[in-house]
Amino acid sequence: MMRPDSFLIRHAAIIFACKTFFAAMLALLAALWLDLPRPYWAMATVYITSQPLAGATSSKAVYRVLGTLVGAIAAVIMVPNLVDAPELLCLAMALWVGLCLYLSLLVRQPQSYGFMLSGYTVALIGFPAVSEPGTIFDLALARFEEISLGIVFAALVSMVVLPRSVAPAVAGRVESWLKDARRLSRHVLLGSGNERELRAKQLKLASDAVEIDALAGHLSYDPVAGANTVEGLQLVRRHMMILLPLLASIADRLAGLGRWRETHPALEPLLQRIADWLTTDGFSEREPVDDVRHAITQLRPNLDCDASWDQIILANLLIRLRDLVDVSSDCRSLEHVIAEGKDPAKVKLAYEPEGGIVTWRHRDQLLALWSAAGAVAAILACCVLWIATGWTDGNSAPMLAAVGCSFFAAQDDPAKGISSFGWWSLLAVIIVGLYLFAIIPGVTDIEVLIAALAPTFLLFGFLIARPATSFIGMALGANTSTLLALQSAYAADFQSFINTSIAFLTGMAMAAVVTRLGRCVGAEWIARRLMKTSWTTLAVTAERRGHNDRAAFAGLMLDRLGLLTQRIAAMDEAGRSDVANLSLLRVGVNIIDLRRARRLLAPSTLAAIDDMLTTFAIAARNHTDGAMPPDLLKRIDFALARTVEEPPGKPREDALIGITGIRRGLFPNAAPYGEEPTGEGRLVA
Amino acid sequence: MKYEIDIFGVLVPSLLLWFVVAYALLSLLTAGLDRVGFYRLVWHRALFDLSVFVCLLGGLVYLSVEYLS
Numbered sequence: 011m012m013r014p015d016s017f018l019i020r021h022a023a024i025i026f027a028c029k030t031f032f033a034a035m036l037a038l039l040a041a042l043w044l045d046l047p048r049p050y051w052a053m054a055t056v057y058i059t060s061q062p063l064a065g066a067t068s069s070k071a072v073y074r075v076l077g078t079l080v081g082a083i084a085a086v087i088m089v090p091n092l093v094d095a096p097e098l099l100c101l102a103m104a105l106w107v108g109l110c111l112y113l114s115l116l117v118r119q120p121q122s123y124g125f126m127l128s129g130y131t132v133a134l135i136g137f138p139a140v141s142e143p144g145t146i147f148d149l150a151l152a153r154f155e156e157i158s159l160g161i162v163f164a165a166l167v168s169m170v171v172l173p174r175s176v177a178p179a180v181a182g183r184v185e186s187w188l189k190d191a192r193r194l195s196r197h198v199l200l201g202s203g204n205e206r207e208l209r210a211k212q213l214k215l216a217s218d219a220v221e222i223d224a225l226a227g228h229l230s231y232d233p234v235a236g237a238n239t240v241e242g243l244q245l246v247r248r249h250m251m252i253l254l255p256l257l258a259s260i261a262d263r264l265a266g267l268g269r270w271r272e273t274h275p276a277l278e279p280l281l282q283r284i285a286d287w288l289t290t291d292g293f294s295e296r297e298p299v300d301d302v303r304h305a306i307t308q309l310r311p312n313l314d315c316d317a318s319w320d321q322i323i324l325a326n327l328l329i330r331l332r333d334l335v336d337v338s339s340d341c342r343s344l345e346h347v348i349a350e351g352k353d354p355a356k357v358k359l360a361y362e363p364e365g366g367i368v369t370w371r372h373r374d375q376l377l378a379l380w381s382a383a384g385a386v387a388a389i390l391a392c393c394v395l396w397i398a399t400g401w402t403d404g405n406s407a408p409m410l411a412a413v414g415c416s417f418f419a420a421q422d423d424p425a426k427g428i429s430s431f432g433w434w435s436l437l438a439v440i441i442v443g444l445y446l447f448a449i450i451p452g453v454t455d456i457e458v459l460i461a462a463l464a465p466t467f468l469l470f471g472f473l474i475a476r477p478a479t480s481f482i483g484m485a486l487g488a489n490t491s492t493l494l495a496l497q498s499a500y501a502a503d504f505q506s507f508i509n510t511s512i513a514f515l516t517g518m519a520m521a522a523v524v525t526r527l528g529r530c531v532g533a534e535w536i537a538r539r540l541m542k543t544s545w546t547t548l549a550v551t552a553e554r555r556g557h558n559d560r561a562a563f564a565g566l567m568l569d570r571l572g573l574l575t576q577r578i579a580a581m582d583e584a585g586r587s588d589v590a591n592l593s594l595l596r597v598g599v600n601i602i603d604l605r606r607a608r609r610l611l612a613p614s615t616l617a618a619i620d621d622m623l624t625t626f627a628i629a630a631r632n633h634t635d636g637a638m639p640p641d642l643l644k645r646i647d648f649a650l651a652r653t654v655e656e657p658p659g660k661p662r663e664d665a666l667i668g669i670t671g672i673r674r675g676l677f678p679n680a681a682p683y684g685e686e687p688t689g690e691g692r693l694v695a
Numbered sequence: 696m697k698y699e700i701d702i703f704g705v706l707v708p709s710l711l712l713w714f715v716v717a718y719a720l721l722s723l724l725t726a727g728l729d730r731v732g733f734y735r736l737v738w739h740r741a742l743f744d745l746s747v748f749v750c751l752l753g754g755l756v757y758l759s760v761e762y763l764s
Contacts, residue, residue: 527739
C-alpha cells in the first residue's frame, strides 16, 4: 500500500498536469458535440478552476457555478434595459463589478470566489453583447452552459481519477505545526535559545496557522475526506489558536518572576518535566498526564490577604502551565484519532473552548471599498477609451480590466500582480499566434488537434501544480485557451486576432495603471490599520460590550496577527514587538476572564475594576504609539489591592490572575506591584 | 499623419506604434530618474509616470504630424 501512495505524491505535479489536460479536452469535446457557440470557454474554465487538491477544486466549482448563474442573470437584466445609453450601461456594469468585489473581499473564504465571479461574469457577458443586445439571452445562456460544462468536467476528473484530498495535506501541515509548537514550548520552558530566534519562530507559527486556516476552508467541500477527519481537524485548529497566546503568557510570567531559579527552586525540575513530557513522542514512553497535572497543583502557593506580587505571578504561571498541558494532551489525542479515522466526538477533551465553532475573521470595510472603487475606475477608463474611439473590438479592454482587478484585489500591491499577469498574457498571445497561423492550418481532425495542443497544455498544468509557479501556469493556461478560440471550423484571420490581442493587453495595462494610481497605500498602511482595529477591539472588550467568548476573541486576534505577520517587514519597531509578544491578544483574553470573574466580587472591588477597565478603554481608543498613561497603572494597582482583600475563593483567584495578566501585558517594565512605582509604562515586552 | 500603418497587409492604428515608442522612452527615462534619486521629490510616483507618458505620447504625435506626413 505504501508504494503507490508515495509514487503518486512524488509525481503529483505530472499527474495533475495529465488530469487537467484530460478534463480540458473532455470539456472541449463535449462543448463541440453540444454545438455550443464558444466551446473554448469550457476548456479555459477547466484551467481556471483546477487546483491540485480535490476539495479545493470542488469548493471553487460550487461557487463558480453559482457565481456565473447570478452574473448571467444580472447581465440579462442590465443589457437590454440600458442598451440605448451605452455610457449608463457601462456605469451600471462597473458598479456591479465593484459591489461584488467589495463583498468578496469582506468574506475571505471559498465563498468569496462566488461573489467575485458573479461580478466579472457580467463584464464577460455584458460587454461583448453591447453591439447586439438582442442576442443577450442566448449569449448569457451559452456562456453559462460552457462554463458549467468546464466546471463539471474539472470537478469530475479531479474526484474520479486518482483524487488527492485536502485532508491529508491539512493533516500534514497541522502535524508539522504542532511539532514546531512543541519545540517552541520546550525552548520557552527551559529558557534556551535567544529571544530573537524565539520571536521569529513564534511569528512563523502565527502565519502558518493562517495558511492552514485558509487550506482548511476547503475541507467541508472535500468529497474524498471522511467526516471524522474533517471534524477532528476543526477541533485541532481551535486548540492551536489558544496555544500561541498561552506560550507567550508563560514566557512573560517567567520573565516577570525574574530570578526564579533562586527564589523558586522547585520550579526548574517541574519545567524540565513538562518540557520532556511535551516533546516525548511515543504514547507509552510519556508519563501520564494526570501525574504532570498533579505535580503542577502541588507547587501552587496559597494566595492569602498579604500575597506578594511574586506569589501572584507564580500562581498565574502555574495555571497557564496547566492549560498548556491540557491543550497539548488534547492535541495529541486528537492527532491520534485523526490518524486512525475514528470519531473525534468520543475523545474526552480536557480543554473545552466555550461557544460554538470559532469563525471570527478580520474585516476591513474601508480597504474593501477602496479596492472596489479602483476596479470601477479601471473599467470606466477602459469604457471611455472604447466608446470614444469607436473601436469595435475594444470591448475586451473593460472586460479584462474587470477580471484583472477582481483577481488581484486581495493582494497588498495588486498593480504588481496585474502587470505580471499582463506580461504572461503577452507570452500567451505569442503562443496563440504560433498555433493559429503556423500549426492549426495544417490540422484536419480533432485527434491531431489534441495531440498538437498536448505538449503546451501539459506544461501549463505542470506549472499550476507547483506552488511557486502556479500563478504563471494559471495565467498562461487560461489566457491561451481563451485567445485560441477553438471552434468547430477554422476561422482565424490575422486582423481580428491582432485586434483582440491588443484590446486584451490594453485592458490589462489599463487595470494596472489605474490600480497603481489609486492604491498608493502599501503594506505599511494596511499593517497600521490592522493594529488600530486591534486596539479598538480591545477597547470594545474592556467597555463590557461586544462578544464575550474567549476562543472567538482569540480567533479574531490571531487572524489579524497572521495578517500582520505577513507584513512584519513594513512595521515600526514598537508595533513589531507588540505583534511578536502577542501582547494585545493576551491583554484581551485576560480582560474577558476578568469580566467574567468580577460579577461575584464585592461592590467596592467591582467598582475599582470597572474604573480600571474604563480608563483602559479610553486609552486604547486613543492609542497611537507605545506609551500607555501612567494613571492607568495606578488604577490597575488599586484594583489589585482591592481584589487581594476579597475573601478567598475562585472568583478572587480568577480576578487576581486577570488583573496580573493585564498589568504584565501593558506595563511589563513597571516596578513590581507593592513597591514604589518608578518606571513609566511602555508597551514593550 | 497617417492614421493606420500597414504591417504585412494588416492595418494597425499608428497611435499604437506611438504608444509602444512612448512606453520604451518612458522606461528609459524613469530608470534614469530613479538612478539620480529624482523620485524622492515626487509625491505620487505612479501619477507622475503617467503624466510623463502622456507628455511623451503627445510630443511624439505632434512631431510625427510635423515631419512624417
